[in-house]
Amino acid sequence: MNESPLSPTPPEGASHRWYPAGTHITVRGLTKRFDGVTVYENFDLDIAKGKITSVFGPNGCGKSTLINMISGILPYDGGQILFEGKEAYETRIGYVFQNYREAVFPWMRAIDNIRYPLQFLDLTKTERQTLLDSVVNSFDVSFDLNRYPYQMSGGQQQLVSIMRALVVEPEVLFLDEPFSALDYEMVLFLRGILQKVLKEREVTTLLVSHDLDEAVLLADEVLLLTKRPTRVAERLVFDAPRPRDAETTVTPAFVQTKTRALEIFRREVRA
Amino acid sequence: MNAPHWLHRLRPLLGAVILIAAWALIHAAGAVDPVLLPSPTEAAQAFWKGMTEGTLGADFGKTIVRTLSSFAIAMVIAVPLGIVLGASQRLYESIEFAIDFFRSTPASAMFPLFLVIFGPGETTKIAVAAFGAALVILFNVAYGVMGARKQRQLAARVMRAPRWRVLTDVTLLESMPQVFVGMRSGVSLALVIVIVAEMFIGSTDGLGQRVMNAQMIFDMPEMYAAIFAAGALGYVMNLLFLLAERRFVHWGGK
Numbered sequence: 001m002n003e004s005p006l007s008p009t010p011p012e013g014a015s016h017r018w019y020p021a022g023t024h025i026t027v028r029g030l031t032k033r034f035d036g037v038t039v040y041e042n043f044d045l046d047i048a049k050g051k052i053t054s055v056f057g058p059n060g061c062g063k064s065t066l067i068n069m070i071s072g073i074l075p076y077d078g079g080q081i082l083f084e085g086k087e088a089y090e091t092r093i094g095y096v097f098q099n100y101r102e103a104v105f106p107w108m109r110a111i112d113n114i115r116y117p118l119q120f121l122d123l124t125k126t127e128r129q130t131l132l133d134s135v136v137n138s139f140d141v142s143f144d145l146n147r148y149p150y151q152m153s154g155g156q157q158q159l160v161s162i163m164r165a166l167v168v169e170p171e172v173l174f175l176d177e178p179f180s181a182l183d184y185e186m187v188l189f190l191r192g193i194l195q196k197v198l199k200e201r202e203v204t205t206l207l208v209s210h211d212l213d214e215a216v217l218l219a220d221e222v223l224l225l226t227k228r229p230t231r232v233a234e235r236l237v238f239d240a241p242r243p244r245d246a247e248t249t250v251t252p253a254f255v256q257t258k259t260r261a262l263e264i265f266r267r268e269v270r271a
Numbered sequence: 272m273n274a275p276h277w278l279h280r281l282r283p284l285l286g287a288v289i290l291i292a293a294w295a296l297i298h299a300a301g302a303v304d305p306v307l308l309p310s311p312t313e314a315a316q317a318f319w320k321g322m323t324e325g326t327l328g329a330d331f332g333k334t335i336v337r338t339l340s341s342f343a344i345a346m347v348i349a350v351p352l353g354i355v356l357g358a359s360q361r362l363y364e365s366i367e368f369a370i371d372f373f374r375s376t377p378a379s380a381m382f383p384l385f386l387v388i389f390g391p392g393e394t395t396k397i398a399v400a401a402f403g404a405a406l407v408i409l410f411n412v413a414y415g416v417m418g419a420r421k422q423r424q425l426a427a428r429v430m431r432a433p434r435w436r437v438l439t440d441v442t443l444l445e446s447m448p449q450v451f452v453g454m455r456s457g458v459s460l461a462l463v464i465v466i467v468a469e470m471f472i473g474s475t476d477g478l479g480q481r482v483m484n485a486q487m488i489f490d491m492p493e494m495y496a497a498i499f500a501a502g503a504l505g506y507v508m509n510l511l512f513l514l515a516e517r518r519f520v521h522w523g524g525k
Binding site: 071105 | 425426429430433436440444
């Protein structure tokens with residue numbers, strides 16, 4: 001494990017793997033083109049450790065593209081992405097897809113879905129069981145995990161897919177519009193429980209959302225992106241106390257942050 | 272007014288009842304030479320007698336064994352090959368034409384070739400049927416693997432599953448419905464080829480040979496009995512595969 005230096009600039013002789021303290025993910029000179037269209041060009045980004053960062057921006061600016069490149073499921077044309085100096089494949093990653101229907105394994109019971117990623121870690125049987133029990137307890141699920149996904153509601157399936165992502169105690173969790181296909185009641189429930197677990201476990205989280213309320217509500221920091229070629233337009237810190245719920249959305253701090261985000265968003269869409 | 276419940280249950284049999292009734296009617300009216308068209312009862316008697324006392328049962332069994340042997344051989348060859356082809360786009364593209372060509376070639380056209388290779392025995396019948404079935408299964412498995420949606424594979428990759436585990440744990444299961452389509456078409460085709468082979472490649476047993484012999488001596492009830500046996504065999508095999516699919520691919524269509 002690298003020891004993180006304390007100065008904000010690389011000390012003399014620091015390797016290219018140097019990263020500032022408190023930073024988990026460093027993106028440097030990232031470049032990505034789709035059929036000759038440049039989506040990212042020389043893009044830099046630092047993501048704080050143990051925080052929830054929401055990614056918000058105009059349609060087509062490449063929000064999902066960004067987290068897919070960082071999580072290692074989408075190749076990029078240039079640049080470097082490191083997790084405390086490590087590559088993506090050396091990092092425990094959890095990923096929750098928007099479309100849970102095509103992400104959970106319908107041929108396995110819910111509990112076996114959640115258990116699935118544990119077999120790829122170098123752990124003893126007891127350690128695996130401990131991790132499994134721990135995630136099941138954290139989420140305190142009220143439905144039967146011995147059912148198959150197709151016997152469950154959409155929200156329950158997405159909850160299973162979130163538990164599957166978190167069972168390995170990931171260093172980084174990626175959430176790609178995880179609640180956008182669910183009914184409102186379920187969304188409120190999942191937002192609540194997810195915040196609780198993420199804060200308990202201090203997981204560095206990157207959340208893509210197309211819903212500004214959600215992006216602000218869940219975030220420690222909102223990352224606002226521009227149109228293509230994409231740059232960081234602004235980073236807004238939102239430090240309201242947790243747990244945050246529907247009540248939070250009427251507090252002055254929330255309204256202020258959201259209004260500011262909206263201004264920047266409008267400016268960037270027009271630009 | 273609703274008909275009683277049991278009437279609804281019997282509705283699927285209506286077509287069969289009409290067919291047999293029409294047959295009996297035509298026979299009774301003497302519209303067709305009774306030598307060519309015996310009564311349904313005569314045909315049913317021939318079937319029953321053949322099954323209980325005669326050799327129909329033995330021929331039936333012989334055809335089943337041949338069909339299932341060729342199907343089993345086809346599966347052993349075609350499933351692994353189909354997976355490999357489906358998993359590699361480049362490999363598939365390079366031999367797609369060859370597969371498509373042979374798939375479009377009637378397997379019966381290959382009889383003479385297989386006769387030269389394997390001689391006029393049991394092997395030829397099974398080999399040609401296996402050949403035909405294998406091609407159908409092969410391209411269905413390959414299509415299933417190729418067409419498997421990518422997101423679950425991606426999910427498995429991000430959970431650190433090695434490539435071969437993604438294939439066995441996700442892609443293969445994802446392609447199961449298409450594999451079952453291939454298995455059903457494969458076993459039906461194997462039956463067709465076995466019956467034809469029994470008719471024309473020096474056979475002394477099997478349903479195909481039985482149909483042919485009955486026709487030559489104008490024993491029409493016997494012929495209809497053998498045809499019915501072949502039909503029932505095809506139907507039951509298809510049904511068994513459907514039931515197996517529903518049990519195994521329990522998540523299908525949900």
